[in-house]
Amino acid sequence: MSFHHRMMLQRYGLGCTTSLYSEVLFDPIFTPIFTAVLGTGAFNIGVASISYASIASAIATTAISIGLQALLAQAPKPPKPEDGRAPLNQAIPFRIYAVGRTRVAGARMMWEAKGSNLYSVQAIAGHRIKSFNRFYLNDDEVTVVDNVVTPLTTGGRYGAGSANVRLYTRLGANPETPYAELVSALGADGIWTNDHRGDGQASLAMRAHNADAQDQQTAFPYGAPSPSVEIDGAYCWDFRDPAQSPTDPSTWTWTRNSAVILAWHLCFNEFGFGLDYQKALLPVIDLWKEEADICDEDVPLAGGGTEKRYQCNGWDTTENGPKSGLNAILATCDGHLVARGDGARILTVGKFRESRTATLTDADIVGHNVQYGVLFEDECNRLVPKFTYPATNYTSCDTDFFEDTDAQIAAGRVLTMEGSYEWCHQWRQARRLGKRDWLRQRQEVKGSLDVRLSGINAVYARWVRLDTPKRLPKLDGKLIENRRSIVALTKGGFTMDFIEHPEGIDDWNPATEEGQQPPVPPAVNVSNIPTPVINLIQAKANGGSVYIRVVIIDPEDGSFTPVVRYRVADADGLGTPGAWVEQQNPSAEPSGGYIDLSTGNVPADKVLDIQVAFIASNRRYSNWSVTETVTSTSDPTPPAALTSFTPTGSAPRLGNAAFAFSTGNDAHVRSVDLYRVAAGIAFDPDAETPIASLAVGPSASYSYTYGDATRANLLTDGDFSVSPGPWTLETGWSIGSGVASKAAGNNTLIRQPAAIGAGKKGRLAYTITAFSAGSCISRLTNGTNHYEGTARNATGTFLETTTVVAATTIFGIRGSATFVGSIDNVYLYEETAACAPQGTWDFYAVPINGSGIAGPTSGPITLTII
Structure with a gap:
């Protein structure tokens, strides 16, 4: 039987089902594409031309493995956060990768005793990392000064009598530097030599020296110390920064942005999917930039200040395969990832936009299975969001749950599900993610659609609007969410699992929906001083200077003096942090279960690390709190738009372009950045480098010439006004x-x-x-x-x-x-070296305030430079 005949019979069969087609209609979309699989050809999806063969073999959307879905589908999961407390002990351990800020112990590479010393080396991550931030021995956080563990907060542990512990770190450079002290002690025996460099592997080494017999129990009450560390993990290519190159990792930056980390995991992580970024990212790079910007949006907090919408922090091992990390990253941003037929990957994070919406009509659907209710076995009347909590030394923790008490009474019991967001370390973010999953779970309209190839754009969209007055009149005009789509040739093209898009899923009122910060059990050090728990951090501008407001949970002990310390996160431009600066707050009083602290003036417009500790009456310190990061923005108000921006001079513009602009009566404006982009190209100041940054003041006029203004036409009578003249x-x-x-x-x-x-x-x-x-x-x-x-x-x-x-x-x-x-x-x-580039360009001007915040863009001015 010929392929053509089989297709006709299939059409006759569909005519007797819910299909809208008559028995004699031959599908004009389905047939040409799949009969052409044996030949060649292509058609357009979005802006890309896709071959028929790639459609047949590769088109599909990746399942949205987030929260509840990941849990219910038993998707692969990374290790539990508690697993980062102790190193793996295996003959051939799996490799580890880490992103964002997390706690990890890695895997032991060497464990050797010699004389009174114990030596160990742990592989922390199989790639270069940014920094080691905090150190733990067993469950005690310790202070390390010049590689030596100092017993400032451990009550004599790891430093009693003659005992001492030294910790050494390597960030994973290639080539890396050997551990000199270990080589000196163990090199002659061939145990650890100069050849044991660990190129490209971040690692941690320890030398623990025994105490005298009478001090051994005090120094090492838990036996041999087991180190773990808090690290800032992988450097990633931030495709929004034109100074970063995808082929030069030395230009990459450390980030917590979920979209940027996902791109790294797909294309650049040695233990990820290994996709070609030129195929997976570049064809749709503008879409990725949009998602990364959404992840970086500031979300207001109930107590003041903001936090980023979606951040990602976590670690995984190669035992689980790359999909484990993919699920965890998507869970942090309510992400939807599509694998397009040409190899491109399209990410859509959790924020509805009409631009990411497609339409399905009656003619695009050949079958459906719609459920207008929730089966008892699928019912959920309580959702508990779970996340990893740094304040409890990186353990799994619950936030306030979402529940429906009326549904619980009707069901006669509490039906609980967990939203698993293990690579989310912010409790408020976990609440926002949990709300989105909770609203989806409560939706009663769910099901699947069999979609013809004419509806292929909807297969790639996260949200779909239905134009189905005949097939699905109840859902006509409704917005549904595409949860998963796969190729299904026997069902007309694709099968799309969907759920009705919940109303108000993007609404967020911090005052009523943020909930309470999860409780932190008292984590006392040996001096019985609890560790402070930070509720929020906020930079406060004050007449051109900045101070930091820090709110901590009241320890309910008035004898403690809280102390805040800060440092510049990148003091030298190379990622090296500055020195800590402490400030005590002896007069701070609790109110409503919190204590409001503040620093003095801090360096303005810098990224700062913030920690808090308690000082007891005996002058002993508690452990320092989890490190929080804040930007000390001195001027949060964007400047007003320029009052004018015009070209000066006239054509021909020989190697230069001149402009004039004026600022308004605006005290916030400090500079104006000028940009040049190819004519007709969309302008994105975050992706472009200014051609000039000009210092300005309010209510003033300025002029600027871009290029070489000395050039003149070498030809006489170039406009042929006389004959023959010089010609x-x-x-x-x-x-x-x-x-x-x-x-x-x-x-x-x-x-x-x-x-x-x-x-x-x-x-x-x-x-x-x-x-x-x-x-x-x-x-x-x-x-x-x-x-x-x-x-x-x-x-x-x-x-x-x-x-x-x-x-x-x-x-x-x-x-x-x-x-x-x-x-x-x-x-x-x-031409001279100073000449502006030849071509037709669009020029823009952007006012900037003293904190680098941009105002409205002026332009474009389109000019041709000869």
């Missing part, structure tokens, strides 16, 4: 009515003297005002050497740059024997 007219050429014209018959020049130096570039422009046949071409010559441009055979203005090897003395335009046309407005000059 030499060869056979067929004539000047009249302000143009130079040529008749057919001879291959000849119109020329005049013009010198371009040896090794220099001549820039030129000319306009063909009329054209009938043949072609013309520019020429620079010294009589022996000829340097020609591009042959032109149409009307228009043409820009060219010609490099000459030997100095030239003559410029001309040569018309072919068949050329019939007219030329006007000819310009030529010698």
